[in-house]
Amino acid sequence: MERIIRIGTRSSELALWQANTVAKQLDNLGYKSEIVKIDSLGDVVLDKPLYELGITGVFTKNLDIALLNDKIDIAVHSFKDVPTKLPHGIIQGAILKRGDFNDVLVIKEDENFFTKDSAIIATGSLRRKAQWLYRYPHHTITGLRGNVITRLQKLEDNDWDGAIFAAAGLKRLKLLPEKEKHIKLDWMIPAPAQGAVMVAVLEKNEDLVEICKQLNHDDTATCVKIEREFLRVLEGGCTAPIGALALIIKEELMFKGVLFSPDGKNKIEFSKSVELDKIGNLGEYAANYVLDRGGNKLMREEIIIDKDINIYSTKNLSLDQVNSISSHIGSSMSDFITTRSNRLKPNVVKNPIKNVIFTSQNAVEALLENFIPMELQFENIYCVGKRTKRLIEKKIGKVIQDENTSEKLANYLVKNLDGKEVTFFCGNKKREELTTILTENNIVVNEVESYQTALTPRKIDEKINGILFFSPSAIESFLIQNKATEIVAFCIGETTATEARKYFKNVEVSKVSTIESVIEAANKYFKVKQ
Structure with missing residues (x-):
């Protein structure tokens, strides 16, 4: 019996477009396939916690688990939503030819708002928000969430001047408004891998790995690899507004990477053109260039949250850790503790x-x-x-x-x-x-x-429902400028939890002493409380 390749996808219209595109390409190569919608974990049981398997991304988690449990053969993702580190045993099987990588502004009425002293622009993207404010600091940014259709409807229902979308999503769903109602934002640097579709497969399934290779578009793979490497190196500190774009023109690759402060007031940019045979570690080099010129400081600026449920981490999280926070939960973070190594005398370890x-x-x-x-x-x-x-x-x-x-x-x-x-x-x-x-x-x-551990307290002005603590010292630092109200304290272990119970009515303790487990506890708590 001829094998039918099970293609895993989320059930949103855009995700289905991507999955059907993969199905058509497989069909052109002579392979039969079927679409399998995966939107919940169901009764799937894993022998290890998600974080030990390397599963972190909110948008990819269910598909990763389905793949690891043999519910599907391949998984199709919007590549910009995929964490830079894939789960253990899962590899990048193919990247399809990239679509439009630009962002577009969909206009509510007309372009006259550009001539006014103020305007309201909607976006749920920190990257888009920062770049827009850098160019138009007198405008106001409002949050925008939901799928493409929902966001377009929100633009119609609210008193906004415009909303920013990925061009590829609008085009793929045939929802891009007429020319007078949208503006291509070719000055805005897209998210790394924006417009690209990735096919994931289990590394052990060698026959499927070979099939996926036939779908791969080499130029796109080369470009997004550099963009994601730029992202990977920068995200080591915490999440931040990061844009990256690599293009191959003739025999040269042109790359531009940018890091903004969350408020859009500052940016650090890198751009370079290289011959294709001299690319090397360009993405990593560019990221280190940005970091050396103050990138760490920009990434540690406080990020404003804008959701119904919000949590605050007293430690800066990596981008993969932020991605593991449930999509309905907003997050902010800052280091409430800093450490400095002491100089130790050689005789300490002489014997x-x-x-x-x-x-x-x-x-x-x-x-x-x-x-x-x-x-x-x-x-x-x-x-x-x-x-x-x-x-x-x-x-x-x-x-x-x-x-x-x-x-x-x-x-x-x-x-x-x-x-x-x-x-x-x-x-x-x-x-x-x-x-x-x-x-x-x-x-x-x-x-x-x-x-030496030093406390670095700061006042938290925004509304928060939960706070993540990773040590008793972080609690001490928090209480210097903040009060323990009705918010839930999520603690990394019993030692921290014991200290938290002195001040907080509601204390939740992670199952194991890892950052990922604390985040998992917050996700579980607020899922139950909804």
């Missing part, structure tokens, strides 16, 4: 150390700033947190035991420690309960203060 404790990644990173791994002769390493464990085992050596709280680790050591002495690499705000439990049980604790 081998039998038992070593780490309770944070900060301590590990501080140690590695002072010494190279081969200088760290540790026989037994103990730590708090899975991420700390992964960092230690990647950079230093094997971890004997990890626990999710310092109290649990201390109790484990009381029963199992080989010897009666430990070296604790800590910060200036160390885990007092760990030291107390160990010393009360006649274990000598040699504390090495490896880093």
Whole structure:
């Protein structure tokens, strides 16, 4: 029996257009296919949490899970919505020839508003908002959410002057208004991979991987790879208004990347033309160029939220982490704590150390700033947190035991420690309960203060329904300029939650001590409360 390729897609009209386009191309190559709509997880069960599988994107999550559970053979995505890191086992099978990458302004009445002192423009995109305000600082931006048809209707129903859309979506659905009612925004740098459609496939399905290769458009793949590499490097700090566009003209590739401050007042831009055989790591180079010229500062400026349910993170999140927040939840973020590594004397690690404790990644990173791994002769390493464990085992050596709280680790050591002495690499705000439990049980604790933690409080003026805390110090910093009202405190572990309960009526604790798990707790809570 001839195989029928199951094409997974969301059920929106635009998603179906993309899936049907893939189906037609497969048909032209002689392969039969069927469309499978995936909009909910149903009864799908995974053997690992989503974040451990690398599944983060709100728009791609259900399709990723369906692919991993053999409900579909390939998944079709709007590539600009796909996180730069794909889930484990899923690869980019093909990129179709790119459509129109431009943004367009759909006009409510006419263009006369450009001559006025003020105007109201609708968009739900931080990138579009920043670029519009950079060009038209006297205009007002209002939020706009929903699918293409819903957003067009909102433009009709509200007293707005215009709304910004992706040209490709309007054209694909045959909804682009007549010439007098829209303006191509060719000055606006699009989102990385805007207008491109990506086909995802399981890496282990070698026959499907080969079939997908036949759909691939090489020039488009080359261009969006550079754009997404630019995005990947920049998103390490947190989400920000990022635009990128690569075009191949004759034998040259022209690239422009841009980073704006969220309010549109500042931007850093990079542009370069290179011969096709000399592209190299252009996307990464461009991103580092932007970062070296103040990009980190722009990315850490506060982002205004505009949704019915809003959460605030007391730690800057990566773009993939922001994408894992449910689409109905708005988010803002800022670092309420900053850390600085101390300079450590060489004699700290001059001799081998039998038992070593780490309770944070900060301590590990501080140690590695002072010494190279081969200088760290540790026989037994103990730590708090899975991420700390992964960092230690990647950079230093094997971890004997990890626990999710310092109290649990201390109790484990009381029963199992080989010897009666430990070296604790800590910060200036160390885990007092760990030291107390160990010393009360006649274990000598040699504390090495490896880093300094400083509070960086700020006033939160906008309405928030939940706040994400990743340490007791973040709670202390928050309370300096803010009050613990009825908002829900989402905490990374029991130690942080214990501190939060002193001030907040509603406290939710993540299942494991990871940023992704805290976000997952917020998603679950507000889904239930809707």
